[in-house]
Amino acid sequence: MNLSFVKDDTTLVDTPLSRPCDGQKKPVFLAHLSDIHVTAHSAWTKSDLFSKRFTGWINLKIFGRGFRFRNTNEILNALMKDIKSQNLDSIVFSGDATALGFEEEMAKAAELLGLNGPDAHPGLAVPGNHDYQTASCAAQNHFENHFSSWQKGERIGNHIYPFAQKIGDIWVVAVNSSTPNRLPWDARGCVGSDQLQRLKMLFDQLDDCRRILVTHYPVKIASGQKERKIRALRDLDSLLNVATKGKVSLWLHGHRHDQFYHPTSPDVPFPVLCAGSATQNGKWSYSRYAILNGKLGVECRSFNPGTGLFHKAESFDVDLPYTY
Ligand SMILES: [Fe+2]
């Protein structure tokens, strides 16, 4: 496939994608990044010492997590420069903006991603489990408050999730799959029956344009196996069922820090892509997508510490199901 990543309509001439397949007139160009795990000097309270935040801090300071993310700020600066040089339509962020879910970390993550700057890039964001590290930070909507400019869209009533953004001729549908968990070893997610019900209603209300689903939690891990129970999405089967009936043709997620792709399979009737962690040392990945008429061009980009820049690591094409 010759779906160029140059945002220029002339690239459509004489390519297989120029045929009118499902009515999409122009390609849509997206960046997909995830799991940036920003840290910031934050104010601890007594109750934090008895929460999952404390074990998260031990993991960060003693068991090497902080070391693995030691260049986060520098890498995010390079990443945003790379994204801005490409004139993409939107950024999809699939969660884990923070390490410990502190509001200060949310604010810094939003600043590093340029959400509130004069040349802020359009985007769509869902929270990760680290952004809901405690029940208190989830209840106070710290993530939603700091990422509000990337949470605009069609929704059901006043409920924040799910919501859908129309980008060109495609819908990108954001689902919150993260919940606070009390036990230190519990990293499970859950969409919940109420949100699933609203997702069904939202799908019914959207026009017949291609639909892309975004969550933090994966469908499968890189090997194709199911995620371990203590890290898995509790109601994955229900979400898969609603997504399939809602004619989703692509699922984007984070949570896992490796970049990987699963093609359509008998149990998952659409391709699934994980962006990997944009900032974990040695992994440093994000993806660019070009979507047009049932074709998806994927370009995996990786940070090179030698040049201080992101470079193309790999590219491939994917057929998307459904004609609209
Ligand atoms: Fe993560």
Ligand SMILES: [Fe+2]
């Ligand atoms: Fe996560």
